[in-house]
Amino acid sequence: MKYTDATLQETSEVLNESHIAFLSYKNFSGKKKAAFLRAIADEIEALGNDLVHTTMKETNLPEARIVNERGRTTSHCRMFADLVEDGSWVEARIDTALPDRMPSPKPDIRKMLVPIGPVVVFGAANFPLAYSTAGGDTVSALAAGCPVIVKAHPAHAETSAMVAGAIQKAMEKTGMPKGTFQHVFGSGFEVGQTLVKHPLTKAVGFTGSLAGGKALFDLANQRPEPIPVFAEMSSINPVILLPETLQRDAETTASKLAGSITLGVGQFCTNPGLIIAIENDGLNRFAKALAQEIEKVLPGNMLHQGIADNYATKLKQALAQKGVSVEGQSAEEGNTSQGRPLVASAPAEEFIKNPLLAEEVFGPFSLIIRCKHRDEFHAVINRLHGQLTATVVADENEFSNHKNLLNVLIEKAGRLILNGVPTGVEVCPAMNHGGPYPATTDSRFTAVGIDAIKRFARPVSFQNFSDDLLPDELKSSNPLGIWRMVNGQWGKN
C-alpha cells in the first residue's frame, strides 16, 4: 500500500479540526473518556491476527513480542480509562473563603489540572504498537482531554493505519467529536515540522533519535508561542558492577546482562550499552563469560534497513576509537539487515577523554569500561550524561565502600535498578520512564505509567465561582468523590 505525505493545506485543516474537537472533548466527563479509551482497546483486539501479521511484516519483530506489545497497548488504554474514571488525577485543591479575615477578606479559590490542547505524537520505530499510534503518548494525551494528531512512523505505516482505523471506530462508537484523533503520513521531516510549528499545536510527544528529538525541541522553542516537547531520545543505561560482588557473581551477572543486551536485537531505549567496573579477576571472568554468551546469540533482523545501517555505522565508529577492543561477538556474521551482537571494552582513561565512547549505539552492543582503580571508577560515573536508567550490581553491604555512589547516580538517571537489568519497563504508578537530558528533553515527567498524563495538563484556578459554574471536580459537594486537598487537608470530602 502507498501512503501520501500530508500537504501544508491538509496539516492546517487537521489542526483546525483538532482545535474544534478540543473545545468540546476537553469537557467530557472522565466516564465518557474512559468508555472511549476502553473502546480503543477493544477495537485493537478486534483487529486480531491481521494486525499481528502486518506488524510482523513491517518490523521484523517476532509474533510473541508483538502479541505481548499489543497486550501492553490495550492494558495502558484500560489503565488510563480507570485513572480518568476515578478522576483524582486532576490534583484538585480548594481553599474556601474567609470573608471576615483582616486586613483583607480571603476569596474562595479552587484549582485543578485541565488539558493543554491539541497534541502531536510521532510514532516510534521500535514500539510499533505501544509507543506509536495508540501508544503511551497518544493514550495519556487523550486521557488528559487533549485531541491527538499522530504522524505515522513511515517504517510501519500500514500497522499505524490499522490502529488508526481502530481508534476511529472507537470514536464513532462512543460519540467522540470528529477531530479527537487524526492520523497523518509523512515520509520525511517536513510534515512533522509543519505539525509542530502550527499555532494550534500545544504539545509534542516523540520517541526516537537524539538528532530528531532535539530538532523538534528547538523548533518548538523557536515558535512565537513556545510549546513543551516530550522527547525520549538517547540513553546508554550504564550498569555499574561493584568489585567484591563481581568477584563472587561474575558468571551469573554476565549471563543476565547478555540476555538484556541482545533482547529484541538490542532495540530498546533501556538497552544496557555501558558496563563500568574496576579491574580485578572478577572483571576478567565476567568479560570472558559475557563474550561467550554473546557468541551464542544469533544476529537478528533489525526493525528496518535504516536502523540496521545506523547500527553498522555507529558500531564501526565505536570500534575504531583508541583503546577499544572486541571482547566477543556473535559466531555468525549475519546479513546487512541484521544486528550482530557484540561486546567490546575500553580503558577508563580513554572513555574519560573521548565523548564518542558515551554515544548510544542503538542495537545489541555494550561497551565495558575497565577502571584501574576506585578513583577512575568514580571519575567515569561522574562523567555520565543523563540516562533513563542506571543499574548497580552489588551486595548491599558493599555500598558502605562506595557511600556516595547512589547520591551521584540519582542525578544521572530517571530510574535506579539494583541487581536487575534495565530492560523491561513495568507499567505501574511508581514507574518513571524519563531522565535528565539527553535521555529526554524534560526530566520532570514520565512517559510510562499513570503520571504520563501530567505532561498534557496545566493548572487553572477559579476564584469566587459558585458551584453552578465550576467543573464537577471542584464543586463543594464533591459529586465525583475524588481525592482533593480542601483547606490544606487531603481527603474525599
Place this chain on the structure above:
Amino acid sequence: MKYTDATLQETSEVLNESHIAFLSYKNFSGKKKAAFLRAIADEIEALGNDLVHTTMKETNLPEARIVNERGRTTSHCRMFADLVEDGSWVEARIDTALPDRMPSPKPDIRKMLVPIGPVVVFGAANFPLAYSTAGGDTVSALAAGCPVIVKAHPAHAETSAMVAGAIQKAMEKTGMPKGTFQHVFGSGFEVGQTLVKHPLTKAVGFTGSLAGGKALFDLANQRPEPIPVFAEMSSINPVILLPETLQRDAETTASKLAGSITLGVGQFCTNPGLIIAIENDGLNRFAKALAQEIEKVLPGNMLHQGIADNYATKLKQALAQKGVSVEGQSAEEGNTSQGRPLVASAPAEEFIKNPLLAEEVFGPFSLIIRCKHRDEFHAVINRLHGQLTATVVADENEFSNHKNLLNVLIEKAGRLILNGVPTGVEVCPAMNHGGPYPATTDSRFTAVGIDAIKRFARPVSFQNFSDDLLPDELKSSNPLGIWRMVNGQWGKN
C-alpha cells in the same frame, strides 16, 4: 553603598560551591530544611525597621506596603517549612513486587520527587522582598532541596544584600552547608547570562519583562544541556464585562477597577490592563465613572527611573495608535519619576488589527475595548494571548447568553476570577500564579503557593531496593507518616 559585578571566575566558583552544597543539602530531612526556612523568616524579622527603611529608600514603595510584603515573605518561608516538614509533597508511589506473576515476575518499584539541582533566581523589581532574595522562587527551591544563587536586582541591591545576610545567618544557625544560598551582584546582563549558561545550573527562576525572560529562556534552551526556565513575564489581565450586568453595575464596577488599576502605581503583574465590553449605555456610564475615579488618583513615584521611563514610552506608544482616545487621567501631571494614572479606549476593530494594543503597559494604565456587537466581543476574546488572569464581571445568569465564554477563557489564563479584581494574589494551595505564554514560559507550573515547589523537582524510581538503601519517604514502614500511593491506593500506610 557600591556593589561590584561578579566576574566570570567568581560565578564559576559560586556554581561549584552550589553543586558541592547540593550533594549534601539535597539529603537533609524535611525537618532540617524546615528549621532553616523558619530561621530565614526569623532573621528577616530581626532586621526590623532597618530593612523597611532601606527598601523604602530603594523602591519608593510606602511603608505599609513593605511591611505587608515582608509579612508575605516570612509567611511563605513558614508555609514551605510546614510543607517539607509534613513531607507528603514528594508524590511517593510504591508498587510492591509480585515474584510469582506470569509470564514474568513484577519487581518492587518506588518513586518520589527529588530536587533538580542548583537554581539561579533573578530578583524582581516590583517585589523587592516577596519575589526577590528570599522570594517565592528562592524559598520553594530551597524547600525542594535545591541550593539557590540569587542575582540581586540592581534597583534594590542594598535590600537584597540585607536579606541575603539574614539567610546567611539562618544557614549558620541551622547548620546548612556553605553554598546552600549565595548572592551575587550584576548591574547588566552579563552576570545573569553567565549564571544561566553554567553547566552546573539546573533551573532558573525569573520575574520581569517579556524581553528579559524570553532571552533567558532562549539561552537556557541553547545550552548543550537545556534546562527549565520559569519566567513570569507579561500579562495584561483582561477584564470582561457582560452587558446586562454592566447596565446594572456600571458605577460600582468602575470604582472597584479604578482601585485595582492604580494599586501600587499599577506595578503588579496582575494589573488589569485591558477591559472588554459591548457598546451600550452601561459601557458609556462605566467609562465616564472610571475616568472620574482615575482623575482623583494622584501620580505616584515608580519603583525606579527605568520603570518610570518605560511607562512613559509605552503609554505614548499606546496612545499614538489609531483609534485610541483618552477617557480620563489623573488631574495632576506628576514628574518624570512618577506614573500618571490614565484610562483610554479603542474600538474593537482596531484592537483586532493592531497587535501593539495587546502589549503590556506596565503602570497605572488600562485600555477599554469597545465592541460593536457580540461577534466582535467574542472575536476580541479569541485573539487574546496567554495571561496570568482573566476576570469576568457578570451576574451568573448572564452566562447563559455567553455559553462558550468560560470555555475559551480557560485556554487563555492561569486563573479565572468572577466579579472581583485580578490584583491580590492569595498565597494558598489552590492558587495558580502562572499561565500560557507570554504570561510565563511554562504554563504547567505555578509561582505562588505550595505547588511552586514542583518546579524544582523531578521524579526518580528505585527498582528492587531494600529499605536500608531507600530514602525514608519510600521505606515500607512509612517512618515519616506521609501520604503515599501504595499499589494504586492513596493512604498514610
